[in-house]
Amino acid sequence: MNEKTEELRDIFTEVTDGEETVTEAQEDDRGSLEKDERTDRERLESVVTQMNERYGLEGPFSTDDYLQIAEGFYDDRSDAELAEELDVAEDDVFEARMSLHLIDESDADEVDLAAIREREEDDAALAEEYDVSEERIGRYRRVAAAQDESRAANDRYRDEFDSVLADADLSERMATDVREDGLEDATEGMETDVDF
Numbered sequence: 001m002n003e004k005t006e007e008l009r010d011i012f013t014e015v016t017d018g019e020e021t022v023t024e025a026q027e028d029d030r031g032s033l034e035k036d037e038r039t040d041r042e043r044l045e046s047v048v049t050q051m052n053e054r055y056g057l058e059g060p061f062s063t064d065d066y067l068q069i070a071e072g073f074y075d076d077r078s079d080a081e082l083a084e085e086l087d088v089a090e091d092d093v094f095e096a097r098m099s100l101h102l103i104d105e106s107d108a109d110e111v112d113l114a115a116i117r118e119r120e121e122d123d124a125a126l127a128e129e130y131d132v133s134e135e136r137i138g139r140y141r142r143v144a145a146a147q148d149e150s151r152a153a154n155d156r157y158r159d160e161f162d163s164v165l166a167d168a169d170l171s172e173r174m175a176t177d178v179r180e181d182g183l184e185d186a187t188e189g190m191e192t193d194v195d196f
Contacts, residue, residue, distance in 0.1 A: 040164045044070065047160045048100070055149070057099050059092055066100060069093060073102045074165035098142050101150035101158045108143045117144040 038046070048066045051057060057066065065086055072082045079097065083090040097103070108116075111130055116137070119126060123134040123141070130137065150158055 041067075043160065043164050047157055047164075051100065051157055054153075055099065057096075059096050059099070060088055061086075061092075061096055066096060069096050070100055070102060070161055071165060073097060073100075073104070074161070094139070095142070098146035100161070101146055101153075101155070102161065103143055103146055103150070108140050111140050113140065113144045113147065116140050117148070 044067050045063055048057070048063050048070075052063075061069070068086065069082055072085075079090045079093040083093045086093065110132065116126065121129075123137040126137045127134045
């Protein structure tokens, strides 16, 4: 051993309390790709809590209401349907979705959000230019702001919602497909036209 190697060996031995080697048992876990031990509900509550701490979620909603809105969004339910269930205004549900960074393609399908985002004109001028109502322009600007907010957070909150809610739906569909395929394979070639 050269002098530098001996120095490093001495430092290592000193740091590890005289142990000559350091090993850690390795375990080959099987199962889900997801290593989070929390339930889906706990993970979702955590996302809403973090977003509330960071952005100060406003509106007439509890954490449970926000979770219901997120779940409804992933179940392709409209703001109107969710508003009726929660007994609130549809605009409140839209605002809650934007606060949760849950943006749907249809939220701004008629306009280029990048163009809206960069414009300084007031809502009236843009409404006239795009031939929509001022309310619609305000809505587009809110969608653009929510996109910016989500991107500034590297879409991590939306990704967590996707991970819990979209993956759960995907897993359920895959399990159904596997069961159907397995049944199809098991019954392939069987005679089904049997008279008793």
